[in-house]
Amino acid sequence: MPIIWESRLDTGIEVIDAQHRRIVDYINDLEQAKAKHDKHLVTDVIEQLVDYTQSHFGFEEAMLEEAGYKFLKPHKKVHELFIKRVTEFTVRAAKGEEIADELHSMLCKWLLNHIANEDRDYAQAVKDMVAPVPAAAAPALAIEKVPSGGFISGLLGRFFR
Numbered sequence: 001m002p003i004i005w006e007s008r009l010d011t012g013i014e015v016i017d018a019q020h021r022r023i024v025d026y027i028n029d030l031e032q033a034k035a036k037h038d039k040h041l042v043t044d045v046i047e048q049l050v051d052y053t054q055s056h057f058g059f060e061e062a063m064l065e066e067a068g069y070k071f072l073k074p075h076k077k078v079h080e081l082f083i084k085r086v087t088e089f090t091v092r093a094a095k096g097e098e099i100a101d102e103l104h105s106m107l108c109k110w111l112l113n114h115i116a117n118e119d120r121d122y123a124q125a126v127k128d129m130v131a132p133v134p135a136a137a138a139p140a141l142a143i144e145k146v147p148s149g150g151f152i153s154g155l156l157g158r159f160f161r
């Protein structure tokens with residue numbers, strides 16, 4: 001069953017939500033590749049997914065650093081542990097083990113849980129930094145109105161090509 005995006009996964013930070021949706025697309029691509037029993041495609045998708053997720057983590061961490069997010073350190077640790085777990089899978093795969101099913105279910109559980117919980121938690125800190133105006137005074141000031149020359153596009157250039 002493909003993952004269908006739900007609003008509980010939204011952080012409200014447009015650029016992050018777009019990246020998270022892309023990760024979910026990759027997870028769904030992996031499911032399709034598995035269903036086709038196409039080993040090469042499975043390997044390709046896993047590689048792309050890991051690469052993209054790593055860029056995304058880098059972007060997220062730089063953004064949280066900029067925002068002065070107080071739980072950045074533990075958040076980074078969680079990312080690190082995730083990369084470690086995924087690396088273990090790729091090592092097993094390189095030895096010829098069939099890991100696609102196990103990896104797919106781990107990704108579904110882990111990433112969705114991370115997005116819905118830990119990632120949602122930093123949303124307010126980032127919003128406060130981008131629009132440091134009291135919500136009551138400027139209720140319509142949304143994060144997507146940040147000028148394109150702002151720090152977010154600078155970060156995007158650093159982590160994504």
Ligand SMILES: [Fe+2]
Binds near residue numbers: 060075079114118
């Ligand atoms: Fe995260």
